[in-house]
Amino acid sequence: MTSPTATAGKSRSRNPLVTVADVIRRQPKPVRVLLGALFVVLLYLLPLLNPPLISPSQSDFGAVLFNVSTYVLVALGLNIVLGYAGLLDLGYVGFYAIGAYTVAVLGSLHAHVPLLLLLPLAALVATVSGVLLGAPTLRVRGDYLAIVTLGFGEIIRLTAVNLQWVGAAAGISNVPRPPSVEIFKLPHVSWNGFVATIDLDNTTTFIKFGVLDQIPYYWLALTVIFIILAGEKRLVQSRVGRAWEATREDEDAAELMGVPTFKFKLLAFSCGAFIGGLSGGLFATRQAFINPESFPLLLSILFLAAVVVGGAGNRWGVIVGAIIVSYLPEIFRPFADYRVLVFGILLIVLANFRPQGLLPPKRTVRARQVDEELEELEEGAAHV
Numbered sequence: 001m002t003s004p005t006a007t008a009g010k011s012r013s014r015n016p017l018v019t020v021a022d023v024i025r026r027q028p029k030p031v032r033v034l035l036g037a038l039f040v041v042l043l044y045l046l047p048l049l050n051p052p053l054i055s056p057s058q059s060d061f062g063a064v065l066f067n068v069s070t071y072v073l074v075a076l077g078l079n080i081v082l083g084y085a086g087l088l089d090l091g092y093v094g095f096y097a098i099g100a101y102t103v104a105v106l107g108s109l110h111a112h113v114p115l116l117l118l119l120p121l122a123a124l125v126a127t128v129s130g131v132l133l134g135a136p137t138l139r140v141r142g143d144y145l146a147i148v149t150l151g152f153g154e155i156i157r158l159t160a161v162n163l164q165w166v167g168a169a170a171g172i173s174n175v176p177r178p179p180s181v182e183i184f185k186l187p188h189v190s191w192n193g194f195v196a197t198i199d200l201d202n203t204t205t206f207i208k209f210g211v212l213d214q215i216p217y218y219w220l221a222l223t224v225i226f227i228i229l230a231g232e233k234r235l236v237q238s239r240v241g242r243a244w245e246a247t248r249e250d251e252d253a254a255e256l257m258g259v260p261t262f263k264f265k266l267l268a269f270s271c272g273a274f275i276g277g278l279s280g281g282l283f284a285t286r287q288a289f290i291n292p293e294s295f296p297l298l299l300s301i302l303f304l305a306a307v308v309v310g311g312a313g314n315r316w317g318v319i320v321g322a323i324i325v326s327y328l329p330e331i332f333r334p335f336a337d338y339r340v341l342v343f344g345i346l347l348i349v350l351a352n353f354r355p356q357g358l359l360p361p362k363r364t365v366r367a368r369q370v371d372e373e374l375e376e377l378e379e380g381a382a383h384v
Contacts (some may be wrong), residue, residue: 021316043222048204049217051193054340056330062204062214063101068241068326069221070279074167075306075322076228076315078342082304083361085268086248087138088146091153094133095126095273097295098156099280102126104290110165115176119281126277127270133349134269138262141251153300160292175284177209177316178220209285217286224282228275232315235271244268248313302326309350311357313364320358 024032040300048060055061074096081089099122106113106121113121137148161169185203189196207216235241243264246254251261284290302325310321332342 040226044219047218048186049189050191052194056333059330060214060343064327064330066214066218066221066316068323069218069225069325070283071303071306071322072319073221073225073228073279073282074276074303074320075310076225076232077272077279078303078307079312079315079318080232080244080268080275081272082239083314083318084244084248085265086244087253087265087268088142089149089269089272090146090153090300090304091149091156092272092276093108093295093297093300094149094153094156095130095278096283096299096303097160097274097278098126098152099123099277100284100290101160101166101172101280102277103281103284104175106194107176107285108135108174109167109172112176115285116188118176119278119285121376122281122284123274123278126280127274128268129268133273136268138265147203147309150297150300154297157292157295157297160295167291169292171289171294173289175288176214176289177285177288180205180208180210180216182206182208189245190249192214211288212288217282221282224278228278229315236315240264240267305347309347309357311360312357312366313361314357317357317359317361323356 024035027035047065056064065232069343072094077095078089078092081087081092102122102125103115105111107115107118121173129376133149133152137145140148160166166172185205187198187200188202188204190199190202191192191197196359204213207218207219211215236244243259244256245262247261247264255261277357283294287294306322306325308321309324310319311317328346329340329343332338349356356368
């Protein structure tokens with residue numbers, strides 16, 4: 001019989017992402033800090049570098065990166081709800097839409113509130129919406145909760161279609177942009193094959209939030225992601241995170257042990273809504289125009305796919321999943337109308353070979369190894 005250690009070693013060696021993470025984790029702390037700082041700088045410089053192997057030829061790379069960053073932000077929020085607390089939310093796009101409409105309505109249609117106040121306000125309104133939705137519905141579980149949240153997302157969209165106060169089907173234009181601070185210009189890198197040259201004629205103004213250049217929006221979203229990651233890490237490592245984990249694994253047992261599960265589920269729901277509203281506000285200010293068609297049910301499915309593909313419960317896993325879900329359709333753009341089909345086939349293949357996600361939490365891997373060991377023991381006992 002294969003020992004647990006050997007089985008664990010085999011399983012971990014099959015995933016190159018986990019192997020790289022383990023190699024980095026074994027380095028001294030100063031080396032890890034230096035590598036992390038270089039990686040962060042690389043992320044900020046990525047749209048200026050235009051790497052030929054990952055920069056889509058038929059799309060604005062800055063716009064693609066902003067789209068990827070909003071998916072990452074949404075996936076982090078949904079991971080709190082689904083990955084940590086185990087609440088199946090199929091209507092997450094509703095919070096995303098509430099954040100976007102808060103920015104648009106109060107920044108353009110009925111008021112002219114500065115954007116620096118609008119983004120926190122969008123997150124706050126979405127949080128209140130999460131509490132109002134979660135208070136009466138989080139007492140149901142599983143499929144029933146999925147149906148309720150699915151209806152919530154669709155109700156938000158239909159309300160936006162029929163309510164004239166929020167622009168109805170015509171939508172809202174002239175959504176305010178962030179204030180610009182034009183300090184200096186950064187040149188882009190152009191590539192001739194694999195030979196790089198600095199193109200002084202193609203520059204990005206730091207930080208000018210205009211119409212044509214999407215790179216400053218990407219920098220803004222990336223900064224928000226780092227802030228959310230810092231807060232989320234402290235929250236998950238606290239008593240709150242342990243309560244979410246206990247609730248997700250066995251809600252009845254957690255209640256018997258004295259964990260107020262409803263309170264912590266409502267907290268997870270509101271935290272997820274906060275991040276969803278914030279990402280929706282960022283989306284609205286980049287687009288400058290929104291309407292109900294900007295928030296279809298398909299978005300909820302893609303948000304959920306990002307979390308599941310990456311590995312629910314692992315913040316780095318859902319980031320990888322969000323990048324895949326949002327970036328692969330751009331890579332497949334040359335396939336025109338078939339790109340969604342190709343993307344779907346790849347997701348099916350992934351679901352078959354990695355059903356627990358690309359980077360599942362360690363406890364999920366350990367639980368699967370224990371199950372495999374038990375199955376081997378049962379098969380061995382049956383043959384005796």
